Amino acid sequence: MQQIRGTSLLVKALQEEGVDTLFGYPGGLVTDIFDELYHQDDIKVVLPRHEQALVHEADGYARSTGKVGVCLVTGGPGAANMVTGIATAYYDSVPLVCLSGQVASSLIGDDAFQEADIVGITRNICKHGVIVNDRKNLGRILKEAFYIARTGKPGPVLVDLPKNVMVELGSDEYPDKVNIRGYKPSTKVHIGQLKKAVDLLNTSQKPIFLIGGGVNIAGAQAELTKLVELTKIPVVTTMMGKGSIDTKHPYYLGNVGMHGSYAANMAVTECDLLFSIGTRFSDRVTSKISEFARNAKIVHIDIDSAAISKNIKVDIPIVADAKEAITAMLNYVNEHETGEWLKQLLSWQGAHPLTMQSNNGLTAKKVIDHINETCQDAIVVTDVGQHQMWTIQFLELNRNMQLLTSGGMGTMGYGFPAALGAKLGNEHKTVICISGDGGMQMNIQELATAVAEELPVIICLFNNSSLGMVRQVQTLFFEKNYSSICTRRRKSCPRKCSGTSDQCPPYSPDFVALAKAYGAEGIRVTTEGEIGAAFDQALKNTDGPTIIEFIIDKDDLVLPMVQGGKPLYEMILEY
Amino acid sequence: MEKRWLSLFVENDIGVLAKISGLFSGKAYNLESLTVGMTEDETVSRMTIRLISDDETFEQIKKQLNRCVEVIKVVDFTDSPIHMKELLFVKVRKCSKGDLDELFRIAEVFGVSIIDYDKESVLMECVQTESKNNALITLLSSDFQTIEVVRGGSVAIESISITER
Incomplete structure (x- = not known):
């Protein structure tokens, strides 16, 4: 075993994780790491002009590639500037590893120059946060950070790196396995529960699929399309779920929620079965809870058990990865007789299609x-x-x-x-x-x-x-x-x-x-x-x-609009 | 709204207590008491948490706790046969001779130890359930003018042979 500096192990870790792009802003507490990056050719280092933007850049990179986005900033203001970016990624389940420089362990607590308790500051807005207190834990912590960021419900993980730990010599070993006793994400779907949900689907008269961002994150767009075509059940999406099925698909009715389409909001209001996958029922989706899907039984598939029955009581909860669940469903579903219901939906769509009121000039x-x-x-x-x-x-x-x-x-x-x-x-x-x-x-x-x-x-x-x-x-x-x-x-x-x-x-x-x-x-x-x-x-x-x-004209409005606290079916359609 | 008990197995690491208490405050969950201490395995701590909530919020709290990477296991003690005790210290000052006699009698009846005293003060140590401790405090504060209370919060463990609480 060779003895190498913490900085070398960090770069080795990034290489082994297949990182090709790193978004980094240097500063006094990370100069050693940037020097190490200077001496390698595998990882492209991008220099944004502000750390908030830096995290958004890593976020855009991660969302569009499916890989983990990597951020590297200095301590104090550099770390504090990441906060909004981290919160943004957390709420939209984006896998990031955010590395921040920290003052030497011996100075922590002294209000040293550019010391900020960034693990404490970000505790409630990231999936996991940890400070590396000992050089011997560096490899394991980095391995775990990448693993936690990309598995289960993805999210940002913060790793705080004290300056002394990064220059200290230690093992050159980067582990290839993780075993975190408090984190065992499960993606497997409970088939019995799924069959119950499918039975409900088969006996419903007015079913609808409500699809959230989880389907896009799981990469289950093809499976969803197959499911819709097999069952002939119409689909609505949340904002984050948009694109999970071709927007020109004949069974697609648009988005639900505050600025959703009339047909989609009415479909959710009047359906007798709301079959939802990968959504957390945000208040922008449900609006007034007591009137949301008021006549419907609700099935909810989500990878995050805490998202189930948090905002909306559900009849059949299923904790699973969207792709695994939909793939399994394909074995049990049949074509559905939705003639009358489909007619109703299409008539809603015809009555109030999405449009922009002002059609004069540039819109x-x-x-x-x-x-x-x-x-x-x-x-x-x-x-x-x-x-x-x-x-x-x-x-x-x-x-x-x-x-x-x-x-x-x-x-x-x-x-x-x-x-x-x-x-x-x-x-x-x-x-x-x-x-x-x-x-x-x-x-x-x-x-x-x-x-x-x-x-x-x-x-x-x-x-x-x-x-x-x-x-x-x-x-x-x-x-x-x-x-x-x-x-x-x-x-x-x-x-x-x-x-x-x-x-x-x-x-x-x-x-x-x-x-x-x-x-x-x-x-x-x-x-x-x-x-x-x-x-x-x-x-x-x-x-x-x-x-x-x-x-453009400042009087152009986004319509329909549901006022906060009003039921989804009370849409302002024109002004 | 009901009183609930949770026993949490967590990593014995820096920041874990802050993580758990921050989860409660950040999500506006009720938290009545929280105790924490190392277990037989020095890498694991156990927390005993008392809170008041409705059924749905309680389910959500358990799920949110389970989501924390640092939480190894969440055990719901609400309906389990457990042994549970809380350490309570009460210092009673400005006592007359009669007060002192009364306090020693109270100690005997309530199973409380007097662990220190002088001519006008008494220090009581009481290891009881939380509700018995509450009763003792109520009694002492009605009968004596100057009392000082320090409570530890409850700790609990599953029972071996009893099947009722």
Whole structure:
């Protein structure tokens, strides 16, 4: 056995775990590790410009490749800046290993320079967190971190690395097995319970499948499609479940929830059997709990036993991996007679199809329609806000199209860095980021990373000079008291401004000039006719990112909308 | 809402207590008492937890605890035959001669040890169930003016031969 430094064992661990890309921001407490990385050629080290964005980049990389995303930051502020990124990954079950530098063990507790108890800070927002107190545990802890991150319900794992441990000599052995007595994730499905659920399915008159993100994470899209085609039972998805079945599939009714389609929300309300797979019944999905699926028996398949009967009481709980469960189901299901029920669903769909009210001039829908027409094989990443909801409503997904979005946390600033991570993991795919003028500003500095890494990501920036989702809520529920949502506001503006005045600058900031300042390209689009040409120009820029800024009307709303606390069937359909 | 008991086998590691108590506070679960100590295996600690909750929340709490990597096993003691005791110290001060006599009588009747005293103070040690300790505190606080109470929280273990609680 050779004696090597902790830093060498870390790099060896990354190599053995097959890590090809690491998102790292150096600092005083991790200089030894960065020196070790300098001396190897297997792992590409990307330098983001902020640690929050760094974690989102690793997150976009992980979601789009299915591999574990790896982050490396220094202690104190570097570690603290990761918090939002970690929480975002935790809520959406994204496998990450986040490595943070820490002051030497002997200094911990002294309020040393850049000392922060990051394990304590992140305890409730990561799957597991641990500090390496002893060089002899380093290999085991790293092995366990990767294992915990990617197995069971995936999630972020934080490993805090004191400086002395990383320079200390010790074993060069990286274990090839793990045995954690408190962590034995099970994916196997209980067949008896599954048969009971299928019996219920066979005897129901008005069944519906509700599919969450778990099906996408398990990679069970093909199995789900087979299940739907075999049973002829219609499907609705949550936001995270979108794309688990081709959105053009005749049995697909759209998304449920706060901004779900009329047909999907009515289907969930009126069904007699809700067969749900891989969803945690978030309040954005259920809205008023007592009215959710009010006439239905509920089957719930989830890999996380704690997700079952947490928000919604279920009749048949099944703890299993979505892919294993659906595959097993295929052996027992039959074609279902859903004639009348299907007719009802289709009539709901016909009565209130998803659309955008304002159809004048340039709208988000027209841009997304252009993406639908021209892209068959792309990764679309959204930020958070109105543009996200429009994308989720209108973007068409097939097996070759992937959508990444911050669902559970709803983190503004997620989209652009996550798109960069997706591009780094999928060099040959078109990556489109859809963002807003609010969210883009929350990690705008990543333009520098994108330019440096020569990442030809297309950023569709919908600029309505507003924090549009909040503005929409103020329009609908706060008598148009537009409090703190205008991004063009100046000191000289009237305190209670209701909208536009002649004094307003046309936009703030000038995103086209800003793109150029970073060495990226910027195109401003103000009319519908320019959409195609702008995309063509952006696609030609293969050396770096292009921002296409679409100037849209700030009065465009995301509809339908269910007000918080109201039942799903009480949708605001027009305004 | 009912009183519940949990016995947790956890890794004897730094931060595990914070993890468990943080889970309760972060998710707004009720936590009445929590005791922790090392077991015969020095890598394992056992926690005895008392809480009040409804059935659904209790199920959720058990699942959330089970999800923690540091938790090796969750055992529900609510309906099991167990032995359970809590250590209680009560210091009674400013006692008259009559008070002292009364306290020694109380100690005899209630099975409490007097482990220290002087002319005007008495220190009692009581290892009883939590509810018997509650009763003793109620009695002492009604009859004596200055009492100081330190409680340890309950520890519990499955019984060997008894089948009722």
